Amino acid sequence: MxxxxxxxxxxxxxxxxxxxxxxxxxxxxxxxxxxxxxxxxxxxxxxxxxxxxxxxxxxxxxxxxxxxxxxxxxxxxxxxxxxxxxxxxxxxxxxxxxxxxxxxxxxxxxxxxxxxxxGQGFGGSLEITLFDSLLQRLKLLVSSEKDADGKPRFSILQEPDDKIYQLWSEMFDCFRKMGENASDYLAHLKTEKVEERMQTEAFLVYKDAFKRYLENFVVQLQRAAAHIEQLLGGTDPTFVEALAGRLARHEAAIPRLDGDPPDPEELAQGYRLKWRALYEWFHGTDGRRSEWLSLQDETTDTIRRLTRFAQRIGERLLHAHGRRKDYLHLAKWFARLDSLEEAHQLSGVVFGVERPRHLTTEHEFGDDTDVTIWHHPPAVVKVKPSVRTFRERSRPNPVHSYANERDALLRAHLRQKESERQLVERIIRDRRIVLSDLDHVDPYIRKTLLDWIGRCTASPRNQTRAETGHRVRLAAEEGRVLLESEDGLMEMPNYTFSIIDNPGSHESNP
Known part of the structure; x- marks a missing residue:
């Protein structure tokens, strides 16, 4: 194995x-x-x-x-x-x-x-007929009557092995389809694509059908699961052993030529484990809730979620419609009143308190529509005085000196700038920088030259003041050049930079 x-x-x-x-x-x-x-x-x-x-x-x-x-x-x-x-x-x-x-x-x-x-999504369905089919076949499987000694005599054990195997296979086929289809369908309703459609107005057309479909499934699940749970709980363990032995004997009797014959005890153990899985699905195990209760809760939560989506869509549509008829109806109410005091009372009922006060807390109430504020424990709210002179107490904090870190960063910055200035000085020949004469340039030099080209072309006199302090003038030459760097080649027009003055000159930058 x-x-x-x-x-x-x-x-x-x-x-x-x-x-x-x-x-x-x-x-x-x-x-x-x-x-x-x-x-x-x-x-x-x-x-x-x-x-x-x-x-x-x-x-x-x-x-x-x-x-x-x-x-x-x-x-x-x-x-x-x-x-x-x-x-x-x-x-x-x-x-x-x-x-x-x-x-x-x-x-x-x-x-x-x-x-x-x-396809790309889940399939499945909530077939209520599968519960009935499972229940009917389980009844046939465990039906019994008392013999003369008062012991249960199971009818199915009096049948041939092939009929027992057929009934067992049909029952577990219903059980498998019931779990798989329900799980796939509920997962389908939780996909992102379906939830997006639920938030559109078109969902209101299908809301009642979805809700009725899920509610019918829950009702049928509750009715059939309770009966199945009772049948499984009242089954004699000796019957399960006898049933597993008959099923294993039938499977072992099937002739096969592709290997050694299967061990009947291993086959019987497999059938006992399947029966145990069916029992635990409806009864639970080790203090855990049964799977059918979890399925019922998940279906109920899905109904609540569909209702919330429909409610939000309805509220959004309600705000989009005019309230003219509502106000005319309210005006008729006020017109029928005999005194101003009654009008004040009606106004309080219809429009609420004139200046209401709202208290907020940091407690999360969630989206469960069945839970109200009374179900939650009280929250403690710290109230601050409303006087202007109130100030919250604060502890004095020491003032840290970062002079050493600042000096180290400054020295590193100056060293970097000096290194970059030296790179620029190396490519200057006779107060000129000719791109066609450059063989291999540092990526920083390439970026600097491209920056100079952009700034010079934006200037009326094709001049700019560089970061190194030089004033340079740009002139276009014939042909194109390739600038080679360690990270690749760059093809561009051929330019020449002329150094007009040295660093430290006081000429204004146009």
Whole structure:
């Protein structure tokens, strides 16, 4: 068992290779023919099928044979020599093969087809009929009557093994679909795309249908789960042992030629674990709540969430509509009153307190509509005096001196500026910088020259004052140059910078 659990699965390698499109088309054809009970296929009929697809118009028998051999090596196909049409020794030596898809490949293709049908989102549904089907089959399985000694006599144990196995399989198929479909459907309602649609006005059209669908599921779940829980709790453990033994005996009796026969005790243990899983799903274990109660709570929370979305949309639409009719109706109320005192009382009821005071706390109340302020513990609010002279107490803090850190940063900054100034001085020749004469420049020099070009072209006289203190004038030359740096090459127009004056000159910057 451990070897099967941890071994590599070479049969899945064809799903992610360079030739995956060809492999998948071939194995999908094998899968479709397998479902039609055609297990062995000849290369000629595979090639005829592939030629019907646009991708395989130039695909030949040699290409197909190479792909079939590759799939045999990947353990996706089993070759079998065809000896039905052999008329000579030469034909026998040529070994004409038929091919059959391996069991792993069939299951992989079945899974891939299911994933394609699933798409990018969750599927599932809340099928209330699955609870009834599970309940009915469980009743048939555990039904019993007292014998002469007063001991329970289970009817199902009097049936043949194949009938017991069929009833067991149908019951657990309902159980599996019930859990998977409900989980997928509730996950579908929590996806980001669905929640975005729930916040639109179009959701109001489907709100009642969604709510009714979920409420019917909760009602059916409560009714059926309580009955199933009672049946499972009253089942005799000796019956479970006898049932597991009969099921294991039936499965062990199925003839197989692909290995050693299964151990009946291991098979019986597997069936006991399945029964235990069914029991714990409805009863819980180790003090934990049962799964059906969790499913009920999750469905109820989903109903609340749908209601909140619909309520927010309704409030948004209500604010968008005019209140003219409402105010006219209120005006008629006031017009029917006989005194100003009654008008004040009606105003207090309709519009509330004239100057209400609101108290706020830092407590989070959440979005649960069933919980009110009375369900939460009291919060402590610190009230500050309203006098102007009130000041909160503060402790004196020491004043730290950062002179050493500041001096160190200043020295590092000056060293960097001096290094950059020296880089610029190195490329100046006869008070000129010619880009075509530069071989390899530092990235800082390239950035500096590009900055000078931008500032000079923006100046009316094509001049600027550089950070180094030099005043430079820009002149365009013919051709283009390549500036080489350690991080790459840059092609640009050829320019020449002329140094007009040295650092320290007091000429104004235009």
């Amino acid at each position: 451990d070897d099967l659990l941890y071994r590599r699965i070479p049969e899945t390698a064809y799903l992610d290779t360079e030739n995956t499109p060809r492999y998948r088309a071939i194995l999908r054809f094998f899968f479709e023919q397998h479902e039609r009970l055609r297990h062995y296929l000849f290369p000629e009929e595979i090639l005829a099928h592939l030629h019907q697809l646009p991708r395989f118009q130039g695909y030949g028998m040699a290409d197909l044979q190479a792909d079939l051999n590759a799939l045999v090596e990947k353990k996706n196909l089993n070759p079998r020599q065809d000896t039905t049409r052999v008329t000579s020794i030469h034909d026998f030596k040529n070994k004409r093969f038929r091919y059959q898809a391996t069991p792993y490949t069939i299951e992989i293709e079945r899974l891939v087809r299911k994933l394609a049908q699933l």
